[in-house]
Amino acid sequence: MNVLSGPSSAFPDHFIQQVANYRHRVFIELLGWQMPTREALDLELDQFDRDDTVYVVAHDAQRRINGCARLLPTTRPYLLGEVFPQLLNGLPPPCTPEVWELSRFAAVDFNGQSAVGRGQFSSDITLALLHEAVACAASYGAKRLITVSPVGVERLLRKTGLRSHRAGPPMVIDGHPLFACWIEIEPGEA
Amino acid sequence: MKQPVLPTAAAARAGLPIALCSDGYVRLRLPTLLALPLAHLLSDLDDTAEGVRGEAAVHSAIGGYTEWIGAGPPAITLGWDWRLDGREGQPCCVRTGPPRSNVMLCDRHGADLGAGLTERLLAALVDVRPWQDTVTAAIAARYATRGA
Numbered sequence: 001m002n003v004l005s006g007p008s009s010a011f012p013d014h015f016i017q018q019v020a021n022y023r024h025r026v027f028i029e030l031l032g033w034q035m036p037t038r039e040a041l042d043l044e045l046d047q048f049d050r051d052d053t054v055y056v057v058a059h060d061a062q063r064r065i066n067g068c069a070r071l072l073p074t075t076r077p078y079l080l081g082e083v084f085p086q087l088l089n090g091l092p093p094p095c096t097p098e099v100w101e102l103s104r105f106a107a108v109d110f111n112g113q114s115a116v117g118r119g120q121f122s123s124d125i126t127l128a129l130l131h132e133a134v135a136c137a138a139s140y141g142a143k144r145l146i147t148v149s150p151v152g153v154e155r156l157l158r159k160t161g162l163r164s165h166r167a168g169p170p171m172v173i174d175g176h177p178l179f180a181c182w183i184e185i186e187p188g189e190a
Numbered sequence: 191m192k193q194p195v196l197p198t199a200a201a202a203r204a205g206l207p208i209a210l211c212s213d214g215y216v217r218l219r220l221p222t223l224l225a226l227p228l229a230h231l232l233s234d235l236d237d238t239a240e241g242v243r244g245e246a247a248v249h250s251a252i253g254g255y256t257e258w259i260g261a262g263p264p265a266i267t268l269g270w271d272w273r274l275d276g277r278e279g280q281p282c283c284v285r286t287g288p289p290r291s292n293v294m295l296c297d298r299h300g301a302d303l304g305a306g307l308t309e310r311l312l313a314a315l316v317d318v319r320p321w322q323d324t325v326t327a328a329i330a331a332r333y334a335t336r337g338a
Contacts, residue, residue: 089210089292090263151255151269154290163305166292167214169231169259169267177232177257179267182214 001066001125005056005136008049019057020045022065026106034174048072048079048103054140056133058125060111067107067125069133073140074099080148080180087148087180089168100142102133102183105149127160134162138185145183150176157183210264215294217302220311223295226266228319231257233328236271253286256325267292270316272325283322288313 020043027033058067072078074094078101081093107126157164167180208218233256253273260266270289289312295303
C-alpha cells in the first residue's frame with residue numbers, strides 16, 4: 001500500500017477529483033449515504049473540502065485509490081462542529097490546534113486486490129491507513145482526533161490499538177446510528 | 191487531560207457526583223453508576239457478521255449490537271456486541287467483547303481507575319443486568335416491521 005498525504009493545495013486538481021470520485025463510489029453508491037453531491041460528475045465533495053483540507057490517500061501499485069481519509073483542524077469550520085454538535089453530550093465543539101477532525105474515512109478496494117466486505121472498513125489496508133491518518137494529523141500538531149462515525153467504527157478502533165472513547169451517546173441521523181469519538185494520539189505516532 | 195467543566199447544575203442540586211469533562215469522559219464512582227437506571231436506545235443485527243468457518247462447513251452466527259443510555263445531563267452511553275447462543279438448550283443473547291462507553295470510573299478521591307479497569311467493571315455491570323429480553327424484543331420488532 002502506498003499513501004499520499006498533504007493539503008489539497010499540494011495536489012493537482014485531477015487528483016482531488018479522483019479522491020472525490022472514490023468517495024462517491026464508497027459513501028453514495030456503496031453505503032447509500034444521503035449527502036449533497038456533484039452528481040453529474042460523480043464527485044462527493046462538501047463545504048469542508050477546502051484548500052487547507054488535508055487528505056490521506058492510499059493507492060495500489062497501479063495508482064488506483066483504495067482508501068482515503070480527511071483531516072480538518074478544529075480551529076476552522078469542521079463537520080462535527082458545524083453539522084453534528086449534538087453528538088458531544090453538551091460540551092462545546094473543540095476549537096484548538098491540538099484537536100483535528102478525522103472524517104470520510106474509507107478503505108474499500110474496488111479493484112479486488114484485497115479482501116472486500118460489505119462495509120466501509122473491509123479491506124486489509126484499513127488499519128494501516130488509519131495509522132497513517134493518525135501520524136499525518138500528529139505531524140500537524142494534533143494530540144487528539146475527534147470523529148463522527150457509524151457506531152461500527154468502534155470495532156475497528158479496538159483492533160488498531162489506538163486509545164479511543166465515546167464523546168457522547170449515538171443518535172440515529174438519516175437512518176444511521178452515528179456517534180462522536182475521541183482518539184488519543186500517543187507521543188510516538190508522528 | 192482531566193479538566194472538569196461540570197457537574198451540571200442539575201447533578202449538583204441532586205448531589206450526584208457525575209462530571210462531564212472536556213475530554214468527553216463522564217467521571218463518576220461505581221456506586222453512582224450502579225444506582226443509575228439505563229434505558230435501551232437501539233439494537234440491531236450486524237450486517238457484516240461472518241460465519242465461523244470450519245474445515246468442511248460454515249456455521250452461521252447471529253449477532254448484533256445494542257446501545258443503552260443513562261439519562262443525563264451528562265448522558266452515560268454504553269454499547270456492546272452480542273451473539274445468539276443456543277448451547278444451553280435455550281437461545282439467549284450473550285455479550286461478546288467489552289462495552290464501549292464514555293464512562294471513566296473514579297475512586298473515592300476522584301482519581302481515574304483507568305480505561306482497562308473501567309472497561310472490566312462495565313462488563314461486569316452489563317453481565318448482571320437483564321438486557322437480553324429487551325434486545326431480542328427490539329430485534330423482533332424491528333425486523334417484523336420491516337417484513338410487513
